[in-house]
Amino acid sequence: MMKKVLFVAVLLLTVSLPFFTGPYFLSVFNTIFVFMSLALTWDMMLRTGQLSYGTSGLFGLGAYASAILVARAGFNPLVSIALGGLFAGVTAFLLGFAVLRLRKIYFSITTLALTTVFSVVIRNLPKLTGGASGTVLPSALFNGDPAANYWMIFGLTLGIIAISAWLSRSKTHYAINAIRNDEITARSSGIDVFRYLLLMFVITSTLQGVIGAFYVQQYAFVQPEATFSMNFLLLPLAMALVGGVYSTIGPVVGAVLLGLASEYLKLIMPYGHLIVYGVIIVLVVLFMPQGITRPIMKWLTRKTNVGGVNSASIGN
Amino acid sequence: MLAAGSKRQFIYIAALVVVAIVIGIWEPHALVYGVQRGSLYAVIALPLALILGILGVLNLAHGEFLTVGLYASYILFNNFGTDPLRATIPVTLILAAIGIAVYLLTVKHVLKAGHLSQLLITFGISLVLSELIKSIYTTQPRSVFTTYSYSSTTVAGVRFGTYEFLYLLVAVAVLVSLQLFLKKTRLGQATFAVGQNPRGAAIVGINVSFVYLFVFGLSIAIVGLASAIMVPRVAIFPGAGTPYTMKSFALSAMAGLGNLNGILLAGLTLGIFEAVVNAIPGGSGWSDVVFFGVLIVVIMTRAIREGRR
Numbered sequence: 001m002m003k004k005v006l007f008v009a010v011l012l013l014t015v016s017l018p019f020f021t022g023p024y025f026l027s028v029f030n031t032i033f034v035f036m037s038l039a040l041t042w043d044m045m046l047r048t049g050q051l052s053y054g055t056s057g058l059f060g061l062g063a064y065a066s067a068i069l070v071a072r073a074g075f076n077p078l079v080s081i082a083l084g085g086l087f088a089g090v091t092a093f094l095l096g097f098a099v100l101r102l103r104k105i106y107f108s109i110t111t112l113a114l115t116t117v118f119s120v121v122i123r124n125l126p127k128l129t130g131g132a133s134g135t136v137l138p139s140a141l142f143n144g145d146p147a148a149n150y151w152m153i154f155g156l157t158l159g160i161i162a163i164s165a166w167l168s169r170s171k172t173h174y175a176i177n178a179i180r181n182d183e184i185t186a187r188s189s190g191i192d193v194f195r196y197l198l199l200m201f202v203i204t205s206t207l208q209g210v211i212g213a214f215y216v217q218q219y220a221f222v223q224p225e226a227t228f229s230m231n232f233l234l235l236p237l238a239m240a241l242v243g244g245v246y247s248t249i250g251p252v253v254g255a256v257l258l259g260l261a262s263e264y265l266k267l268i269m270p271y272g273h274l275i276v277y278g279v280i281i282v283l284v285v286l287f288m289p290q291g292i293t294r295p296i297m298k299w300l301t302r303k304t305n306v307g308g309v310n311s312a313s314i315g316n
Numbered sequence: 317m318l319a320a321g322s323k324r325q326f327i328y329i330a331a332l333v334v335v336a337i338v339i340g341i342w343e344p345h346a347l348v349y350g351v352q353r354g355s356l357y358a359v360i361a362l363p364l365a366l367i368l369g370i371l372g373v374l375n376l377a378h379g380e381f382l383t384v385g386l387y388a389s390y391i392l393f394n395n396f397g398t399d400p401l402r403a404t405i406p407v408t409l410i411l412a413a414i415g416i417a418v419y420l421l422t423v424k425h426v427l428k429a430g431h432l433s434q435l436l437i438t439f440g441i442s443l444v445l446s447e448l449i450k451s452i453y454t455t456q457p458r459s460v461f462t463t464y465s466y467s468s469t470t471v472a473g474v475r476f477g478t479y480e481f482l483y484l485l486v487a488v489a490v491l492v493s494l495q496l497f498l499k500k501t502r503l504g505q506a507t508f509a510v511g512q513n514p515r516g517a518a519i520v521g522i523n524v525s526f527v528y529l530f531v532f533g534l535s536i537a538i539v540g541l542a543s544a545i546m547v548p549r550v551a552i553f554p555g556a557g558t559p560y561t562m563k564s565f566a567l568s569a570m571a572g573l574g575n576l577n578g579i580l581l582a583g584l585t586l587g588i589f590e591a592v593v594n595a596i597p598g599g600s601g602w603s604d605v606v607f608f609g610v611l612i613v614v615i616m617t618r619a620i621r622e623g624r625r
Contacts, residue, residue, distance in 0.1 A: 051435050098612075101619050104431045105374040109565055110615055113608045116562065120608075124601040234443060241436065275451060278443030285437045286425055 014154060018147035026146040030218075032259030033157040037211045038236035039243075039251035040157075040164050041204040047167075047246050048200050049180035050100075051108045055208055056232035057115030062088040062209025063216040063227050064122055064129060070137055070217070072128070077141050081213040088209020093202045100197045103183075119228035134223025141217040149218050156214060160207055164248040176200060231274070235262070238277040241284045244291025253293045325577065332585060339592060345476065346591040352480035354587020355487040358580040359542040361564035362490055363535030369574045370511040370531045373423060373434045377442035378564055381536050382557030384445055385411050385543025387453065390552050393460045400460050404544040408537045415536025419529055427528065442561070450554040457553040465548035479549065486545055490538060491580055507531060511574065559604075566611035569618065586610060 018026055038055055045052045066084030069075040075083070099110055122129045129135065142148035167173055175196050178186035187193050212232075216222050235258070236251075243254025258280070265273040284291065340347040364378045375381075388407045392398040398406075422441060426433040465479040497504040509517040510527045518524045543557070550556060567586065571578030586607060593603045 046432075049432075051432050053439075098616055102615065105435065106569075106615050106619060108435050109374065109562070110612055113562055113611050117605055117608045117612070120601070120604045124605070237436070237439075269451070273447075273451075275444055275447035278440045278445075278447055281440030282422055282437055282444065285429075285433050285440065286422065289429075289433070 015151075018150055023146040026150045028259070028263050030146075030150050030153050032255055033153045034211055034215055035235050035239060035259060036252055036255035037153075037157050037160045038208060038232060039239040039255050040160050040248065041207045041211075042233075042236045043240045043245055043247075043251050044164055044167065045200055045204045046240070047173075047180060048176045048197055049183070050103075050197065050201075052111045052201075052204075053108050053233060054111030054114055054205075055236060056228055056230060057111070057118045058088045058092060058205040058208040059212035059215070059232045060115070060122075060224075060228040061091060061118055061212070063212035064222055065209070066213030067135055067137060067216050067222040068128060071135050077217045081210060081217060084213030085206045085210030088212070089202050089206030092205030093198070096198045096201045100194060100201060115228060115233075119224045122228075123224045129224075130222070132224060134221060134226070137217070137220035137222075140220040141214070153214060153218075156210065161248060161252065163203070163207070168248060172196065172199070234274065234277055238280050238284075241281055242291055244293040247293065249297070250291050250293045254291065257292075325581070328581060332581065336584075336588060339588060343592070343595050346595040347588065348476045349594075350588030350591030351584060352477075352483050352587070353590060354584040355483040355580070356480075356542070356546055356583075357560075357563055357567060357587055358487045358583030359483065359490055359545075360539065360560050361567035361579050361583060362487075362494065362576060363538040364561070364564040365568040365571065365573075365576065365579055366494070366531055366535045366538075368568055370507060371423075371427065371528055373427070373438065374431075374565065375423075375535075376435065376438040376561060377418075377445060378539070379557035379559065379561035380442040380445035381411065381415065381539045382543050382560055383449060383552075383554060384414060384557075385540040386547050386550070386552045386556055387449055388540070389544050389547040390458055390460055393547075394458075400462060400465075400544060400547050404541060407544040408540040411540025411543070412533045412537035415539075416529065416533040418536075419532040423532065424525075424528070442558075446554050446558070453554070455554055457551045459551055460547045462548045482545055486541065487580055487583070490541070491576060494576060503527075503530065562611065563607060566607060566614070569611065570614050572618075 014029075017029065038059065042052065042055050062084035064084075065087035066077075066080040069080040069083055070077055095114065099107065099114070102110055123132050125131070141152070175186070175191045178189065178191055179193050179196060183193060212227070216227065236255075239254035239258045240251040241254070242258055243252065244250030258277070262273065262276070265276055336347055336351075339350070360378075360382060364375060367373055367375050367378075385407055388410050389400050389403050392403040392406060393400055418441060422437055423434075426437050466477065467479060468475055468477045498508050499505070506517065506522045507527050507530070509520070509522055510524050514524050517527075563586075567579050567582040570582035570586075589610070590603045590607060593606050594600045
């Protein structure tokens, strides 16, 4: 009951934020939601036991698809966002047949290599993409109205939270947990491992593409360096780790905490403020592989402890 | 592994020599440049392969250690006027110390934690190193200039730089000393045993944790050596070493785990390949795609072949 009241209160507060704050705060939360969405999608893929470094690649792919549709074919920006996601999803589906045969370090390094391939290919097609200097779109999404953009990304993030929460209740949840814990056992229990991996890869890639498309439409600018920036991999990764992986609440809490912290850090440390993210990743892996949300939740609900909370930390 | 592969490796060397001669006739610059770059790739890839083979850890901070080495050479050159080649020894030692410190503080604690933690922690380390450099030296590119590194010579009407042949020399020297070390010395044999079977090695009394520490320190020292010899010819900026992580992994994947000779061959192959793509008009932007394309194809064929087994 308390949980539901809290949830509704937070929801109402975030929805009504544009009515009592200025554009600066809206843009801060806008960025937090972008990274929160990416953190959730990265975590959703991690739940299958596959560590993907391709987040920024699919983000950039969706971004470029949407930007090209608007700049070269005159599509409506909102339609282009959906198509950008679709493009990332279809690419992931086709690549998945090859990439998802790989495991462990081979999967991770190949997804990292694919990000580079995407950005180099885009840089080398100047007629279509604008090459290394990028493309400026005719106008920003909703003519740059901060409130409308805020509601849009908030809606998208809510959708992704809902998908993530639904996935952790569905049959798929048990299948991907089984795959993560022991793939051979999962296979011998009749789980079609490849199909579930492909499903998760396509879902997460589509969502990453949608977020990428929204991001460029908002700023009306694409450029290989900026759009395929490692930040779109790194920050979500740190956020999910800090909050606690393999859960919906973890990346959400992590994104809010690190998002607010990084706004502050940017002010006091213009060069190299990302070092904090690196230190956080190292420290979390070493000392707090469960993240901070789970211990806090456990402490809050210690009277009505249901047990089995310890089962989820970064392992194999 | 080495015995079984030696015949195949011999055929491969013969094929590579033939292709190299053909390219040398068609475009001599591409061959020279390819051999030089390829040797450098091999020197940098050897330590990554060593850590991957013995510790089983893919060090995603590999390229950033190289960047740290470049900056160490730059500092010695800029503040103390040390010639980059004379700075080779201090830079190698500095990097060995940094490598040992990083190992003791972080990598050591995730060796048993599984590949996810290892991938995450080395990724975190790569970020800490590159951002640390960025916060001290900003993103402004710097360089170390020496006149001898731009000396060139003309053979049969083809003019090319001579300094970069040092890469080939160092690549062969590092490879030969590593092989001798692994075969002939007690510590080397122990290292080999740990790479084969850590538990078995521990049972017969090998100090496994010392071997791990030693291999990590040695590998980062070799990275330091590589950075010291390449520093006069590259731009020094915080992301200078980053692409080499992937390139080194590409070479290790091509050679196969534990095949150190194969890394030099793979390096020469990809170096020449890259130089040929660059020599084709309009191809220069695509050489990275070629590199990563080869990486992906090699990984895929290995995965499929292993899947059938």
